[in-house]
Amino acid sequence: MGGSPTAEIVRRALRRGTVVPGFNIPYLPMVEPVVRALRDARSAGLVMVARLEWEKFESRSLEAVAAEYRRHADRRVTRLHLDHVPVIDEDGRAVDYLEILGRAVRAGYESVMVDGSRLPLEENIACTRRAADLAHAAGVPVEAELGAVMGHEAGPLPPYEALFASGRGFTDPGEARRFAAESGADWLSVAIGNIHGAISAATKGLKKVEARLDIAHLERIRRAAGVPLVLHGGTGIRKDCILDAIRHGIAKINVATAIRQPYERALPRGVAAAQDAVYEAMRVVLRGDLEIEGSVDVLDPEEPA
Numbered sequence: 505m506g507g508s509p510t511a512e513i514v515r516r517a518l519r520r521g522t523v524v525p526g527f528n529i530p531y532l533p534m535v536e537p538v539v540r541a542l543r544d545a546r547s548a549g550l551v552m553v554a555r556l557e558w559e560k561f562e563s564r565s566l567e568a569v570a571a572e573y574r575r576h577a578d579r580r581v582t583r584l585h586l587d588h589v590p591v592i593d594e595d596g597r598a599v600d601y602l603e604i605l606g607r608a609v610r611a612g613y614e615s616v617m618v619d620g621s622r623l624p625l626e627e628n629i630a631c632t633r634r635a636a637d638l639a640h641a642a643g644v645p646v647e648a649e650l651g652a653v654m655g656h657e658a659g660p661l662p663p664y665e666a667l668f669a670s671g672r673g674f675t676d677p678g679e680a681r682r683f684a685a686e687s688g689a690d691w692l693s694v695a696i697g698n699i700h701g702a703i704s705a706a707t708k709g710l711k712k713v714e715a716r717l718d719i720a721h722l723e724r725i726r727r728a729a730g731v732p733l734v735l736h737g738g739t740g741i742r743k744d745c746i747l748d749a750i751r752h753g754i755a756k757i758n759v760a761t762a763i764r765q766p767y768e769r770a771l772p773r774g775v776a777a778a779q780d781a782v783y784e785a786m787r788v789v790l791r792g793d794l795e796i797e798g799s800v801d802v803l804d805p806e807e808p809a
């Protein structure tokens with residue numbers, strides 16, 4: 505993917521029918537095996553961290569992740585992304601999101617996310633606009649979220665099948681059209697049946713529920729929004745749904761649980777064993793689940809669009 509900026513890489517992924525995965529880093533030693541697996545598979549990918557991963561897990565700070573990233577980064581296959589900076593967090597508290605985004609830009613993050621999805625539409629647009637103005641001034645693209653991708657909040661989720669059938673929380677295509685036009689967001693994270701992995705101490709080790717995606721609904725959002733779309737909660741979604749979603753506008757997919765749980769399970773045997781577990785899980789995601797081995801060639805700037 506040469507020296508291309510992340511915005512261009514994601515645009516190319518959309519045009520060429522592939523996807524750029526982002527991998528969450530709740531534990532700093534996960535950076536090394538994530539980068540190594542991307543390099544060995546010749547797959548383009550983002551190393552990323554969300555605020556809750558330095559608040560509730562062990563990645564310490566966005567600066568600590570950036571420093572660890574620089575020790576291992578490989579520009580041929582990796583870029584650094586800041587995942588979820590909520591305006592209102594999973595515990596209902598207001599967050600100084602502009603301060604965090606400013607720090608991220610200074611620390612070298614090449615794309616950032618602001619999550620105003622817990623706010624009413626007007627406020628989500630206004631907050632995303634402020635985040636986009638800050639990031640764009642530094643040449644950094646912004647991801648935003650519209651709709652409710654549930655799972656980070658404490659407490660049990662409603663039964664999945666009932667949730668899917670009702671379409672409750674799904675991104676509204678009309679709102680997506682307006683949001684894309686007014687918010688300044690470069691990429692839009694959507695809710696189409698996907699859910700985040702559980703993060704509470706009581707539930708984070710449990711097997712994630714198998715999720716499906718409403719592809720017809722995704723297609724309506726794609727036409728309305730006209731920007732690359734992002735799928736959060738990539739672990740546990742049926743493979744045929746994921747590959748279909750990539751054909752219908754998903755150009756970035758977030759993967760967290762699939763590499764975090766193997767790390768946590770192997771950690772009693774030591775950090776090296778836990779890193780190996782992440783590497784093996786990465787191989788399965790890149791080759792088996794997403795089928796994107798060799799994607800750096802597809803994303804090559806010299807390739808015709």
Ligand SMILES: [Zn+2]
Nearest residue numbers: 588736737758
């Ligand atoms: Zn997410």
